[in-house]
Amino acid sequence: MAVKKLSKEKVGEALGELSKFRLIAPAKSDEVVVFKQISDPGEAFLDYGNSTVPPKKFAFPQTETLFRFMVGSPELKEKNVEEEGTTVIFGLRPCDARAMSIVDKLFSWDFDDPYYLKRRELTTLVGMACVEPPSVNCFCTSLGGSPFGTEGLDMLLTDMGDYYLVQPLTDKGKKLEETLSAHLEDAPADDEKKAEGMAKESEGKIRRSIDTEGIPEKLPTLWDNELWKRVSAACLGCGICTFLCPTCHCFDIQDEVDEGGEGRRCRMWDSCMFEEYTLHASGHNPRPTRRERTRNRINHKYSYYPSRFEVIACVGCGRCINLCPVNIDILDILDQVVDA
Amino acid sequence: MKNPYIPYEVKILDTWYEAPGDRCIKTFKVTFTDEKVWDTWNHLPGQCAMVGIPGVGESMFCISSSPTEKGYLRFSIMKAGKNTSALHELEAGDTFFVRGPLGNNFPLEEWKGKNVVTIGGGIGQAPLRPVIQWIRDNRADYGELELIYGARTSADHCFKDEFKEIIEEGECECHLSVDVEEEEWPHFVGFVPQLLMEVAPKPDNTIAVTCGPPIMIKFVLQNLEKLGFTPDQVYTTLENRMKCGIGKCGRCNVGHLYVCKDGPVFSYAQLKEIPEAFA
């Protein structure tokens, strides 16, 4: 079967076709690019760098009900994720898709997380290759990713100018290609080759890097190193680096009860940079300062996670560097780890 | 597979206070409202459960009864925060919710034929109680059992009646202490690590299990080393703030280990490698 293309003129039609599913695409809220559910294809904004908030929230929502209850009643009504229906996340970046495949390991480790896994099963990821690295702080190539990376994706689109090259990568992707078949045309024969060349070129444009070799083993040996005090001194303890990280997956569980006793137990993103994150009811806090919290963040990503799941929990999207209010730079920290 | 976030309802059969004060300790003896849950419920000494009330929250507690005690579970809970305060309001006949069993257990199979000494402080006796009970109920499988336990005052001692019973029956050595001198106290006065040195259990073919406040554990571990215990002969349990209890939510880690999933039971040999374990 010939490789297909989606002409830019037909993107609207194609998105219209896909809106029979829960369709998630990048869109603008004022000047901020966010992934959101769209009903009108015109809302989609595909000519973007990367979104501020990663699309992980459509697999792992910032706030999610686990079950509902009436206070005092023994009956617990479990959330049925199936009701959310088939979801297509359209136009996400390869790093964010790869991040989901990394987080999958955690949610399917030992205990299966039924909410996350069901949602992932129902979701098809349509990636948009980075013809240009979206940010000066991209470093995906250092972590095994690529601007044209396919890990975690079901389909990859590549911007070829007037049209997108459409490459299905999995069964889900092939199914989606069939769904879209009326809007696709045959792509020029040498396009796949051309795309490979573009990938190389884009990789060459990635300017930041870190050699991760040996870091997971080295980090635990630097436990009491004075570098942690130094790199965390400016930290404000906010949640930017973790909430905007596509691989950060920590959550809190809280109960919320409304007037009349109707309540829900829900989970919401939590951040290891918050003071209350590890605070015991006794008042004791095993990570009392920003030093311990920063150390834990780096260790979790670059040492604990790989020691359990054989992959570093960072995809090099650069969000934490771009958006840190005080320019705490994970690559700067890792450089210091390497030098220590 | 069952959704691991959905708890079971339990009914309180009986409840009583172990220790008084602002941070009083209350024991709950409960059974599942749905008797059928017992068919699938298997826990071992050392394992934990998330205990809570929908609308208030959940927190992790060790199951302080041994599986050899049939027909009920026990939890001994100190009043500290929002959830524990709400639990303390409950009386016999009331219900709450339990999710588990979670975490690992004391390797009691491996300990067969060995002597066991437990060293507890305050509410730290709660995870040791199922170990003691298990050994008492499988007496022939184990060697000597020796108990060391202390709390601030005699009123703060948990499981007073059971200690009394053990002492009266004389089935094992039992050493008690209080931190400060009080009238008519027949036992040791001083901190648990001191009592441990006083008792000086022999390390040969012996497992030491300790649980209590972090500062006590720290000195107990040092003293056990002085007594000649090797790190793999010493076990303890850790605790941390937990939310999911199944190794997802991320907060309870000490180093690369999740207390909720890889713990709460750790050998000192494991923990020695992890500086965060005693933070």
Next chain:
Amino acid sequence: MVDVNKLREKAKEVVSRDDVRLLIGYRPGTYGFRARPAFVLGPDEVDELIFTPACVNNLASYITLEEKLPVPRGEEPDLRKVAVMVKGCDSRALVQQMEEKAYDRDRILVLGIPCKGVVDMAKVEARFPNVLERGEIALEGDKFVLSFDGTREEVAREELVADKCLRCRYPTPLVYDELLDEAVERFADDDYSDVSELEKRSAADKWAYWEEKFSRCIRCYSCRNVCPMCYCEDCVLDRLQPQWMRRSVDISENTAYHISRAYHLAGRCIQCGECQRVCPVDIPLMELNRKFYKDVEELYDYEPGTSVENPPLLSTFKVDDREDFIL
């Protein structure tokens, strides 16, 4: 512009003093035009200190941010001064903190930097994207001069300057032990035109405007944490008993959060603009703070962070305060 050599010399002198524990200043960032806070503990560390229009952070926040850990038995608490570099706007945070008796004046040593405006880093990065190697920004006359990758660009000041600087009433610090440069005369004023314009809209319009903004909020609390005036040890947002603010993120809770945050700054916000600068989803938080700022000035003739002697606005009253709105 502050002479960097003079700044480093002064810093060296300050951190060498026996009664100074730490100096908080600025150093070059890790990429592009960024600058970042520097924490200088000894005289050998002063050589990286800078001050340029890229030094946007309000360092006053760090005085109250540092965790107070229990002092180990047998040790004395370290009561030495913290030295801090402040621009005009930042200095008002110090004034307001001291007005609220957050700490005593002798706990800090203030190095004042008269300032003619800092850049809005977002504008700089939009104009010169993809600058990775360290670039420099200087203000020369009414132009910012940007040098990077061997090139030199001049841009009119208005194009890159932070919005707050265009309304700056206090370019020279209001509190200092030493001024590192000559005082700068007031060059701008605030007419609150942005606030007035929004005030004029209909209720439905206003809500539509804010709903869009608040619905983006991810509640990372960076606006709270960066704020020099948000230094409560126990924040109402983190409390569980009673839990005024739910952790779940939806339009209702987000609005409640933003009302609380802004209201807690009523009569306290000193217009440093840090909250809006750090917001990753570009919520115009200053438009909220400035509404209070404007009202406070108009109704109570009070300007936060201008005099240590003033009692905090909401802990005082006048018998003849306005009450035409009361039934």
Next chain:
Amino acid sequence: MAENSDFEPNIVAFLCNWCSYAGADLAGTSRIQYPSNVRVIRVMCSGRVNPLFVMNALQQGADGVLISGCHPGDCHYMQGNYYARRRFNLMRNFLEYLGVEPQRVRMSWVSASEGAKWKEVIEEVVNGVKEVGPMDQFKRRQLNW
């Protein structure tokens, strides 16, 4: 917002113990009829009313909020109502700035002897809220899930 004649608003009123609560009580014992849309929460002083209370009431389904205290100079605690006045004025302006109609958040002075004034105040508040309709800006909405 369309005027809705069937709309019966929920008003939460925070009344100070010493004046307004007694005033409302007097209205009752004097058999003065006033709209039954008000749910009263007694506080010791209008100065006790944290702006969070107002916000929380609006979140939990109140269509309007009234804070009522002693007349200036009559505060049982000497100054509580003066502080409340400042706080409330800023709160009210701010909510209006966000798009919450000013009719929804009101403040009044009602003394222990002003049963008749209490009725007037309530009528004014209820009519004001009726004019602007149900509060739907940031009321907690239970999402489907």
